[in-house]
């Protein structure tokens with residue numbers, strides 16, 4: 001099914017840690033933002049699976065402080081209990097096989113698995129899942145983003161989006 005073209009201030013392509021962080025910042029500053037992701041789930045490489053009472057992070061395992069704290073969602077995620085501080089004992093393995101104690105690092109891990117970080121970052125953002133962006137074309141007032149659905153359900157999704165700006169938050173080919 002083909003829907004109408006949607007016009008936004010910013011379209012963020014990719015709902016991983018980068019895209020969701022950027023989208024939140026823009027949304028909080030009053031921009032009309034839409035995030036698109038080719039997957040059904042959110043988070044990209046922030047991925048976790050539950051096995052009984054155990055949560056296994058099979059992508060990113062922990063976060064380190066952001067270089068620019070003004071962009072960092074870590075404080076909010078800590079306050080919400082999504083992240084917790086983690087300071088494991090660290091060791092360096094020398095060439096001769098000896099372990100020497102290293103300075104503990106400041107790390108943050110997710111209490112309920114890393115995908116919960118994506119869920120918390122997504123909040124009330126407009127997110128279009130299962131939609132792969134396939135082409136970007138300059139347009140009079142910005143960009144036209146052409147895409148395709150990646151699942152074969154009957155949901156009506158726009159075949160193209162138009163935006164004044166785009167944030168590309170996908171891995172390099």
Ligand SMILES: Cc1cc2nc3c(=O)[nH]c(=O)nc-3n(C[C@H](O)[C@H](O)[C@H](O)COP(=O)(O)OP(=O)(O)OC[C@H]3O[C@@H](n4cnc5c(N)ncnc54)[C@H](O)[C@@H]3O)c2cc1C
Pocket residue numbers: 013014015016017018019036037038039042043044045046058059060061062063064131132133134169170171
């Ligand atoms: C096994 C593993 C362990 C790791 N451990 C750590 C760690 O402990 N600490 C750490 O800091 N980092 C770690 N990393 C790296 C970290 O996970 C990544 O740097 C980070 O998650 C990347 O986020 P991102 O948003 O840039 O990209 P991604 O998470 O890759 O998100 C990109 C998103 O874009 C979507 N996408 C791609 N192409 C399109 C398209 N054409 N249209 C629409 N959507 C599209 C994808 O579906 C995906 O959801 C690890 C990575 C792996 C794989």
